């Protein structure tokens with residue numbers, strides 16, 4: 001860590017020879033105090049720039065769900081990959097939440113967009129937080145490679161795919177579990193985008209991985225792996241995964257889409273396949 005740190009360490013646990021840590025910091029773009037988790041793999045030299053993977057979680061999660069439920073640390077330790085786990089929305093007493101306390105809007109449901117509408121726009125700038133502010137902070141504080149991998153689940157799969165497709169030079173590879181791929185055409189996405197972005201559907205398309213792949217996929221390519229459980233009760237209801245596979249087929253975009261009988265939407269699905277995702281990213285990191 002640098003001498004003039006902006007981070008407060010909240011916890012540190014030794015894990016598979018490395019360290020699982022949690023930090024707090026003041027976010028300028030979100031205008032609130034934020035927490036994030038990091039797994040540091042065991043390393044022989046503090047001077048080596050580590051490869052890093054950003055994990056974006058889904059609705060209702062904090063930075064701690066993946067850290068405690070996915071079981072990713074053993075393979076990350078073996079592969080020498082740092083795991084960076086941000087929160088899913090701004091937090092704090094001054095941050096607006098859904099009026100009815102709904103789980104799919106407001107706290108825990110930032111959707112990785114920059115809100116343009118009241119009362120959200122002062123704090124809900126999650127796209128800028130994940131793409132710019134947090135990576136700048138991480139590279140100031142720790143030794144990490146410039147290009148990172150990015151992955152996520154459900155709303156976080158949407159975040160990972162849209163951020164990777166819009167920032168192909170910044171990320172080496174992207175993967176997702178049960179991602180929302182067409183938020184402009186599913187209930188979760190339409191609700192969130194109406195609140196955060198208003199009625200301007202042009203703005204919505206900037207955060208829709210189907211639209212982004214269709215726009216840019218003929219010219220640009222990033223290695224992509226997507227896994228979907230066939231017993232996931234949100235698979236059909238929220239049009240997860242499939243619409244992006246259809247766009248990929250249509251435009252000839254090379255990406256792997258896999259469907260797994262019996263698996264649901266939970267972290268039991270993620271923990272069953274996370275090793276394959278980490279090994280996939282390790283080829284490009």
Ligand SMILES: N[C@@H](CCC(=O)N[C@@H](CS)C(=O)NCC(=O)O)C(=O)O
Pocket residue numbers: 057058059060061065069103153154155265266267
């Ligand atoms: N049925 C859930 C919907 C939310 C949900 O399934 N969240 C997923 C991501 S979309 C999750 O990872 N939940 C936290 C966990 O399983 O640890 C609820 O009402 O809380």
